[in-house]
Structure formats: C-alpha cells, structure tokens
Amino acid sequence: MIRQAVLEYDHAADALDRLDELIGARSVHVLRGQNGYPTVERLLPSIQTYPATTFRGECTDREADRVDLDGADVLIAVGGGKLVDTAKLVAVRNGVPLIVIPTLASNCAAFTPLSVVYRDDGSYDRYDVFRVVIERVIVDARVIASSPYDYYRAGVIDTVAKFYEARYLSGDASTDAGVDAGLALSKQCHRLLELELTETAFRSYGEGTRYAVDHVLAIGGAVGGFGDAGTRVAVAHAVHNALSQFETTHLFLHGDKVGFGLLVQESLRGSEDVARLRAWLETVEAPTTLEALGLSTDEIPFLVAAVMRETTLQQLPEPIDYDYLKIIIENLQKSIYK
Template sequence: MTSNLIVRGAPQEYELKLNAWQDLPKHLERRNLKKAMIFHGDKSWEAVKNYFPELTKCETSFYYYGGKCTDDAAAHYAEIAEKEQTQVLIAVGGGKVADLTKLTAYRLNLPIIILPTLAATCAAYTPLSVVYDDEGVMLRYDIFPKATDLVLIDPQVLLESPYELMVAGIGDTLAKWYESDAIISQLAVKPIEIQVAEFAARKCRDILLSESDAALQAMKEQQLNPSFIDIVETNILLAGMVGGFGDEYGRTSGAHSIHDALTVLPDSHKQLHGNKVAYGILVQLMIEQKVAEIRQLLPFYHQLNLPTNLKAMDLSLSEEDFQQVAERASAPDEMIHFMKETITPEVVIQAMKELETLTIDAWS
C-alpha cells in the first residue's frame, strides 16, 4: 500500500436528466469541437441510436468498438483518429466501450464524452480503463491524469437496458463497500479524502440493499421511479467517488482480484463482470472469516439471482483450475494483498471451497 493519495473526484461535467443526450450538440458547440469520432457497441447501438441527436454542426464518424478494450484496439483507433484529425472522442455504450474510448483518447490527449447505455459499472465516471488481452484475460488497469470531460445520462435509455446487466452492475457496485472497508479499516488516521470515500462506499451498500428491488421493478414495468434513479447514480456516481476520493484505499482489493483470477478460465467469460465480482465479495468475506456477513447477504443475492458459488456460474473447477485461479488471485501485484490477511494460493483455494460448501448447504 502506498501512502500517496491523489483525488480524481469526478468528470469535469456530469448531468443526469431525461433527454440529456439531446444537449450533446450544445455541449460540443460551446467547447468549439467540430470533428467527432463516435465509438459504440453492436446490439446496444441498435437499441439506442434513435436517442442519439443529430450533430449538424459537427463532422462525425461512427465505429463499432470491436467488443474488447485492448492495447491493439486503442492503437488502431488512435491511428484512425489522427488521420481524421479528430477533435473529440465520444463513447456510446457500456463499460468496455467507455474504457476503450478513454484509453484511445489518452494516447492522443483528446477530450472524452461518454453517453452510457448501461448502469453496470462506474466506467463512465472514472478516469481509468481496464485493459484485457485478445483472449479476454484481464491484464491491468490504467489510471489517467485527466478526467472525462462530460458524462450525459438519460435515465430513460438506461431503463430500457438489459435487466441482467443492471443486476450485474448492482453486484459490481456492492463490492465498493466490502473492498474499501477491508483497506480503510486498517487505518489509524483517516484523511478527509478517505472519509469521503468511506461515506460513498457505505452509501453504495445501503442504497443497493434497500432500493435495488424497487429499481428492478421499474425496469420490469418500464416506468421510471425514484429508486431506479438512485440505483443508476449509485452504480455510476457514488461508485466512482469511492475510488475517485480514496484512490488505492478505495478502489479494489479481494473481490476484484478474484474476478480477475477467474478470467484465466475460458468458461468464465460467459459470465458478466459484475456477477463474478459479486461472487468475489463472498470469497473475500470468507477469507476474512466473516461468515455471519455472508449469511446476511445470501437472501439479497438470491433475490437478485447473483451467483453465490461456482456452481451458480456453471463453473466446475478441477484441482488444477483451482490452483491456476488461486495463483493469479494471489500474485504479488494483485490488490488482494491490500487486505490485512496474509494471502497465499492455499488461502484462496480454501476460501473458495468453504464458500461452495456453505452456500450449497444453506440452500439445499
């Protein structure tokens, strides 16, 4: 753990309101940006393109981002952007689209605008990108010295997003409390920045546990309600504040290290990021020997259909698989070592196996 603490609190501008995307031309005009390169998903773009505004005063080019945030993809699109003399990069999509756009923009020192189509991660809010290799194995995350310039959120767009991705986003955001608490609870003195991160992390947990059911009901009924807005802003804004103010003290520890380790298994790639992180929370709690807390979370997990064990993710691990995952999770540079416990492959394997027994017995 480093003693350095750099606050990267928020995008330069952030706005959530109905029809927020329609203000994009105005935002581009007042920034004097006249040439934009727009990254988007595949199915998501078909679902939201009717919400995207006409940019009559800005020359635009549209690119399907390719489904991955990799170094090669960033280099490829950076080359195109340079040839086109692009002035701004705009991401329309989920976390990987946002991450690739940020990674590409950083290489070119260009402004970044993000229009989220999902509330599944805080990627729209944070100045970092999670980078994978071509096989989908997580390599690293890069933190940038510049915030995103503008985030525009239309809650109606997110209301129409896939239900299961919102659930995964809730699982991912729930980790903010458990991962940051594992680190911050070790501090004898908490600077104000850390206190802000801790407050945001606790609010993430409290809002998710109390309002997720009503928010998901809004999606089922396709009718906006206050809980839906709260969950959207918890998954994006509050979640982003935890790492934004806490830096390494509020970013990730055990749960995400377990997620990252699972990516070495090809069969895990069919599972959503947030589902694997939600599972990672329970493994982390098992390492911390907080079995009572696991039992308290299990009804919430089952209510939302978040995975409580490997079996729930259709993963059947051999002893070799367990070893491979555990070695990756406990690698020297993994953030799981920010926890106070001594982490070894044996500790990880034991926690995973004990969790399997506990959760299967609890609901058998």
C-alpha cells in the same frame, strides 16, 4: 492522491438533447457499441452525421490502437463499460477530451480515471490509471430504462462491493481526508442492498432506480477517486480478475464475478454479512458457487494461485494465506452453499 475524472454529470430524461450544444463547432469522432447505440441514434439523429468506429467488444491495446480519430477535437463514447474504458485509452493517447454516453448502468467506468485492460483472449491484463478529462457524462433516462436489466442488476452488485472492499482496505474511518470521503461514499453504495432489485422496478425508473443508477455510474467511481488505493479494489476484484482466466466465466457479467469474489473476501474476514450477501445474490440470481461459474474442483488450485498473484499487486492491509484461501473457495464450491 484524489483523482476525479468527470467535469459534469447530467442525468435527466432529456440529457441527450444538450449534446449538440456541448459539442459546438468542434470536430467529432464516435466510438459506438452495437447494442445500445440504435436507441441513442433514434433519440438524437444528429449523432449519425459524425465519423464513427464500431467497438468490437473488448478493451484491449489492439482495440484502442484501431480507433483512428483522424484529427477529431473530441471523442464521444456511446456504450457500456469496456467501450468506455477503451475510449479513455484512446482519448489519453490522442490528447483529446471525452464525452461519455452510457447505454448501460452496469459499472462505474464512466466516472473513473482508469481503464481495465484485457488481453486478446479475454483474460484480465492490467489497470491503467491516468489523467483523463471527461467533459460530461450524459445519462439519458430513456436510454438506461430501455437497456438490458441483467446489466443493471450486475452493476448494482459491483457497486455494493465498493462498500465491502473499501472497508476491507481501510476499516470504518480514516485520518486521511480523501480515504475518509471515499469510505463515506461507499456507505451510500451499501444502501443499494435495501432497494428493490427487480426488472419491474427498473423499468418503472422511479426514485429508487434513479438513486441506484447514479451510484452505479457515478458515486461508485467516486469512492476510488477520493480514496485511491485506500478504497478502490480488494479481494473481490482480485477474484474477478482471476476468474477471467477461465473461459467458462466469460459468459458472466463483471458484477456477477465480483459478487462471487465478495463472498470469498467476506468469508476470509469472518464477516457476519456472508449469509446476508449470499441470500441477496441468490435472490437476484447471481452465481454463488464455482460450479455455477462453470469451474470444477480440479481447477480450484489454479484459481487460488491466480487470486494470490492478483492480491500481491494490491495494497492489502495484510497478506492472504494460501491454504486458508483454498479452504474458503473449496467451501463455496460445496452444495451446502448453493
């Protein structure tokens, strides 16, 4: 099944200036974050006039239930990926359209018809896939360029993983048109490995950064939108989900944990890209060992068991061997891999 969640995607230096026209005479409720929202408020003072709920930081059922739209015609989400995923839950449950204003280029939540839902303790719970109408994703270059660099860096890692996970699931090509389109888009995501991923390049917001931001926020999400289970998530995200059960990993960004999961996945495949990926992740100061993620050797069996549970929920081309997975993760723990 092909699922695309977004009607319009507007990335420009003045994208916020068109919000009032888009809203028209409709009543609005805003779900706003605590960090990027002041930048949006400064650029578009009229957003202060709408009723708002301040997001508390996790996409949970409890958080979605807390948002009272009070009869609003449209919901506006202003924030990062977990806030946007929460807003999608709220929009679906209330039957209202959604407008997304990302304040971070950290993941593809703004472009996907799903929400990653966590438990109240911060551990991963599930994916909810649904029909959701996002009227417009408003990517204002002034907002993204002023956002924290580390989120952008982690977003690029997560987007590069789209290529490797799609290839893991479906190879290099498919006779299914949707999957083949997803694979083609994932190859564009792979090109982000070639870009200069520095804070200086990010702040300058040149063509390379703009290209990367569009892939992090939109193209990466379209990979799974076209290919569905044939391109969406594989071992790298299973490892991320398993890692979320360990409190020490809550300090790390989504893309950082996916990056480590990517090393696990490509090691399982015996991929020639493992060394290149490890070197690239080290260059951008992403964790490449369990020790860096705060896990000890004693916790490896619990992590492996959690990864195995996650992979049983996914349509992988072949089952994973527990013992081999354990060896791979043990090897990634050793100092020779730091």
